[in-house]
Amino acid sequence: MTQQSLPDGRRPANEGPRAAARNRAALIAAAREIYAESGLEAPLSAIARRAGVGQGVLYRHFPDRAAVALAVLEENVRQIEQAAAAPDADIAQVLGVLTWHQTESAAFISVLHADGAGGHHGTPAFALALSQRVERALRRHLPDDHRLAAEPDDLMIAVGMVSGAVTGPTREQRERRALAAWRLLGVEVGPVRPFEG
Amino acid sequence: MTQQSLPDGRRPANEGPRAAARNRAALIAAAREIYAESGLEAPLSAIARRAGVGQGVLYRHFPDRAAVALAVLEENVRQIEQAAAAPDADIAQVLGVLTWHQTESAAFISVLHADGAGGHHGTPAFALALSQRVERALRRHLPDDHRLAAEPDDLMIAVGMVSGAVTGPTREQRERRALAAWRLLGVEVGPVRPFEG
Structure with a gap:
């Protein structure tokens, strides 16, 4: 990997591929916590500090603020996909993981709204793509006689x-x-929790 | 009424009390249309033009942009209250008027969200007050055995x-x-329309 200069002029510390994956995961987890506490405008330095890495490492993984936020949203969706891929998965469990992310993140809720926006001018393409991935993960476990399968x-x-x-x-x-x-909808939901493998 | 100077230095034309009420109603109706077309950032001059009054008349009724938006929201809530006060009102009809305003106005939806915010820092007091008026209007017609009366x-x-x-x-x-x-909630809703007395 070519070493690039950072905004502050330093060069990032070298990371092996394993350390890189670990650092990236720690940065996303830290960003998720910081966003939940302080919103999307929280300084990137706070995220690096929470993840226990230098700002140089953060900039190596994420070129800018938007890239960090997008990585968190993508990780939300990936957790829902992993919940759907688990051997004993059913619709209630997948909905429980979805619901956890809904209660965690206003930004994730905006992504889910992209679905209904139906190509509305101003709906970002990434939001629509993420929303469609959530729908596919849910639909994979939706029985034909489910309350939400009628239309x-x-x-x-x-x-x-x-x-x-x-x-x-x-x-x-x-x-x-x-x-x-969910109760008013007459839909059973499993434990509201993140998917942790 | 004392005549006051306007931002542009002119004085407003004199309005009798009847003309004043008519102009105010026309301004609110025009603002509602313009907001639906162009959002809350639409210029006040466009609202005055649509209402067929001079900008001086607009400024006499509404000191600033926020006052116009608040008047539209207040009028939405008043329509719902009027629907609830109609002699043959039932919950389905009042919900139909509420639903019309939900489909018309994103700002009105933010007001309704004030309810769940539960005194969240940043929820404006006017939004909470309007949301509570909507709730009272609905609850007045909510039968004890209604699907939404359980909790x-x-x-x-x-x-x-x-x-x-x-x-x-x-x-x-x-x-x-x-x-x-509403269908997924199992709740019957009357015609989706504004309340026109």
Whole structure:
């Protein structure tokens, strides 16, 4: 890998491929926490500090602020896909992981809204692509007789509905409201948790 | 009424009380249309022009941009209250008027979200007050055995859920999605229309 100069003029420390993967994962996990606490405008230096790496390492993985945010969103979607790929997966479990991310991240909720925007001018292509990946992961486990299988749009309309219910200052309150929303929809949801393999 | 100078140095034309009420209503109706077409950043001059009054008249009624937007939101809520006060009102009809405003106005949806924010720092007091007026208007017609009467929060959670489903570039698409959302909730909704007395 070619060494590039950083914004502050230093060169990044060398990382082996394993350390690189570990650092990238630590940066995404740290960014997720920092965003949840302070919003998307939090300084990148806080993310590097939380991840226990230098800012040089952060810049090697992510050229700018948007790249960090996108990586977090992509990781949310990947967790939902992994939940769907687990050997004993069912729709309730996958919805539980989806719901956890809805209660964690307003930015992720914007991504899910891209679905209903139907090519609306201003909907970023990456958001639409991520939303479609979420839909595929859910649909893979949607039984034909499921409450949300009657009409083609129902599944993602329901996801948008739960997003609309997820408000409140604490994650606990947002989770309580999300679970009330699924109850009102008559849809069973498994444990609300991140997917940890 | 004391005549005041306007930002542009002119004095407003004199309005009798009837003309004043008529002009105010025309300005609010024009602002509603212009906001739906161009968003809240539309110039005030466009609103005055659409209402068929001079900018001086607009400034006499509304000191600034925020006052116009607030008046439109207040008028949305008043329509819902009027629908609830109609002699033959029932919950389905009031929900139909509410749903019309949800499909019309993203700003109105933000107001409804104030409910779930539960005193979250940054929720404007006016939004919370308007949201509570909507809740009172609905609750007045909510039968004890209604699907949304089981738990105290269910009614406004459901309203937030429908708001979450209302996306799309056209009002027709947003209405279609709103009606799908009420169907998924198992809640009957009357005609989706503004309240016109």
